[in-house]
Each structure stands twice: as structure tokens, then as C-alpha cells.
Amino acid sequence: MVPLSAYVAVSAVLFMTGLLGVLIRRNFIIVLMAVEIMLNAANINLVAFSHHLESMAGQLVALFIIAIAAGEAAVGLAIIIVVFRGKISTNVDEMNLLKW
Amino acid sequence: MVPVFFAYFALVSVAAGVLTVALKHPVHCGLALLALLLHVSGLFVLLNAEFLWAVQVIVYAGAILVLYLFVLMLLNLKTDERYLHPSYLYFLGPAALGSLYILFQLLRSPFVGAKGDAPAVAVLQDGNTIAVGVKMFGDYLLQFEIVGVFLLGAIIGAIVLAKTPKTLDE
Numbered sequence: 142m143v144p145l146s147a148y149v150a151v152s153a154v155l156f157m158t159g160l161l162g163v164l165i166r167r168n169f170i171i172v173l174m175a176v177e178i179m180l181n182a183a184n185i186n187l188v189a190f191s192h193h194l195e196s197m198a199g200q201l202v203a204l205f206i207i208a209i210a211a212g213e214a215a216v217g218l219a220i221i222i223v224v225f226r227g228k229i230s231t232n233v234d235e236m237n238l239l240k241w
Numbered sequence: 242m243v244p245v246f247f248a249y250f251a252l253v254s255v256a257a258g259v260l261t262v263a264l265k266h267p268v269h270c271g272l273a274l275l276a277l278l279l280h281v282s283g284l285f286v287l288l289n290a291e292f293l294w295a296v297q298v299i300v301y302a303g304a305i306l307v308l309y310l311f312v313l314m315l316l317n318l319k320t321d322e323r324y325l326h327p328s329y330l331y332f333l334g335p336a337a338l339g340s341l342y343i344l345f346q347l348l349r350s351p352f353v354g355a356k357g358d359a360p361a362v363a364v365l366q367d368g369n370t371i372a373v374g375v376k377m378f379g380d381y382l383l384q385f386e387i388v389g390v391f392l393l394g395a396i397i398g399a400i401v402l403a404k405t406p407k408t409l410d411e
Contacts, residue, residue, distance in 0.1 A: 143247045143287070149347045151251045151284070155258050155277075157340040162262035164336075165329040170267055170313060174274050177305070178258050181281050184293075192288040196357020197364075197376040200290050201384075204373070207293075207300050208388045212395030214305045218312045219402035225316050 148189035155182035169224070169231040173217045180210045247287055254280040267313050271306065278302045289361055292370045 155178055162175030184203045191199025225231055257277035264270045282297035364372045377385055 143244055145352050146348050146350070147247065147251070148284070148288070149352075150344055151255065153340065153343050153347060154255050157336060157343075158255070158258040158262055161332065161336050164332050166262065168267060168318070170309065170316075170318070171262075171270050174261055174270055174309065177274065177301075178261060178277065181277065181301075184297075185281060185284055188285055188288050188290050188293060190352075192290070192361070193352065194354055194357050195360045197359045197372055198357065200293055200369075200373055201376055201381050203290075203293055204296060204377070205384060205388050207296055208392060211300060211305055212392055214308055215395050215399040216402070218308055219399040221312060222315070222403045231316065231318065 145189055145193045148185060152182045152185040152189070155179075155185070167232050167234055169221050169233050169236070170218075172233060173214065173221075176213070177210060180206055243287060246283070250280045250283040250287065254284065267318050268310065271310050271313060274309070275302055275306050278306065289364065290369060292373045 159175045159178030159182060162178065163172050166172055166175065184206055187199040187203045187206070189199075191197065191203075221231060224236060230236075254277050257273045257280065260273035261270050261277060264273060278297060278301045282294045282302075285291075285294040285297060359372060359376075
């Protein structure tokens with residue numbers, strides 16, 4: 142029997158990896174991938190607690206998170222295409238058109 | 242046997258996560274993300290969440306990741322972009338310390354709480370999919386509809402954004 146804290150530890154490590162990826166990577170697509178890593182870490186956490194506390198609620202919320210991630214990926218990649226068409230680069234440092 | 246599988250899935254998913262963040266070529270990052278998603282779905286199986294396993298493989302690995310790879314090939318990105326932010330070393334120390342502290346707190350907490358109404362024995366009798374379906378179309382019907390409307394909005398938004406802009410002179 143694997144203790145719950147092991148699952149939570151895996152989830153925490155994955156979340157930190159994704160957060161670090163968002164902070165240090167400059168390519169917009171890789172930043173979106175790091176966001177997916179963080180969403181997966183949250184899913185592991187929800188399903189592990191759902192199993193441990195014998196409730197289906199966690200699995201349902203994880204399912205909705207997957208749907209939200211699909212929408213986020215679609216809109217994010219469309220934004221990337223628009224930016225790439227007009228501004229040449231996917232480097233997040235060069236996307237400053239809306240900066241005051 | 243379960244601890245062995247857990248160790249495999251956990252170690253490979255963490256390693257794939259690190260590779261996703263660390264690799265240089267965007268397509269390699271996408272493939273590392275694929276390995277991460279598949280091994281996370283393995284963790285779901287160990288937690289008696291078979292329906293979520295199927296959804297993870299079909300939606301995440303099958304649809305979202307293909308979308309990422311499609312856009313990567315559409316844009317034909319070069320790898321000569323700046324790889325790390327110049328000040329990433331300043332982030333590394335606090336992030337490592339913070340994650341070590343959180344891990345320490347997690348491993349010593351007991352995680353006790355009120356049990357829900359779906360013990361593993363009752364769920365395994367009819368299967369996880371039936372349990373998820375009954376719950377989703379019972380207590381979570383409103384949220385389900387909201388997610389449907391959200392997905393419709395996301396699809397329309399993506400199409401409007403990515404459409405070729407019309408020239409102003411008709």
C-alpha cells in the first residue's frame with residue numbers, strides 16, 4: 142500500500158518543475174507545456190485524495206480540469222499563431238505590445 | 242507489486258517533467274511531455290481511477306499533445322532562441338528551498354479527514370466508470386453543462402483568433 146503522502150510528494154515535485162519552467166523558459170509554447178505539467182500535478186493530487194478519502198468528488202474535478210486544459214491549449218495556441226504571424230517571434234520577452 | 246509500479250510511474254513522470262522544462266528543442270520537449278502524461282495516467286490506474294486514465298490518454302496524449310506538435314511544426318521554430326532567462330539562477334535557490342520545505346511538511350502530515358460515500362469496494366463492484374457517470378450526471382450536472390459552454394466558447398475563440406485576417410479594402 143502506497144501512502145498518500147508519496148502521491149502528494151510526487152505532485153508537489155511536478156508542480157515545482159512546472160512553475161520553474163514557466164519562470165525560466167522564454168519560448169511561449171514551452172511555457173504552455175509547463176502549465177500543462179502544473180495542471181497534471183493538481184490532477185494527481187485530486188485523484189490521490191479522492192482515493193484516500195473514498196469520495197468521487199476529486200475525480201470529477203480532475204475530469205473538469207482536463208476539459209479546461211483542452212480549452213486553454215486551444216486558445217493559447219491560437220494566440221501563439223496570431224503573435225507569430227504579426228511579430229515573428231515566440232519569445233515571451235518580445236511580446237510587449239500591450240505594455241504601457 | 243503496487244509500490245514497484247508506483248515507484249516506476251512516479252520516477253519516470255518526474256524525470257519527464259524535468260526533461261520537458263530542460264530540453265532545448267521544442268519537439269523534444271513535446272515528446273517528454275507525452276511521456277509525462279502517459280506515466281501520470283499510470284498513476285491514475287494505481288488509484289482506481291480507470292475512467293480518468295482513459296480520458297487522460299485520449300484527451301491529453303491524443304488531442305492536446307497533437308495540437309501542440311501540430312503548432313510546433315506549423316511555426317517551424319528554430320532552436321537558436323534564448324534558452325534561459327539571464328537571471329534564472331536567482332529563481333533556482335528559492336525554488337529548491339521552497340520545494341524542500343513543502344516536501345518536508347507533506348511527509349510529516351497525517352492527512353486525516355471525514356470519509357466520503359464511495360469506498361473502494363463499492364466502486365469496484367460496478368466499475369469506476371459507472372460511479373463517475375452517476376456522480377457527474379447527478380450532483381455535478383450544472384458544472385458539466387458549464388464546462389460544455391466553456392468548451393464551445395474556447396473553440397469559437399480559437400477559430401476567430403487563428404483565422405486569416407480579412408483585408409480592409411473590399
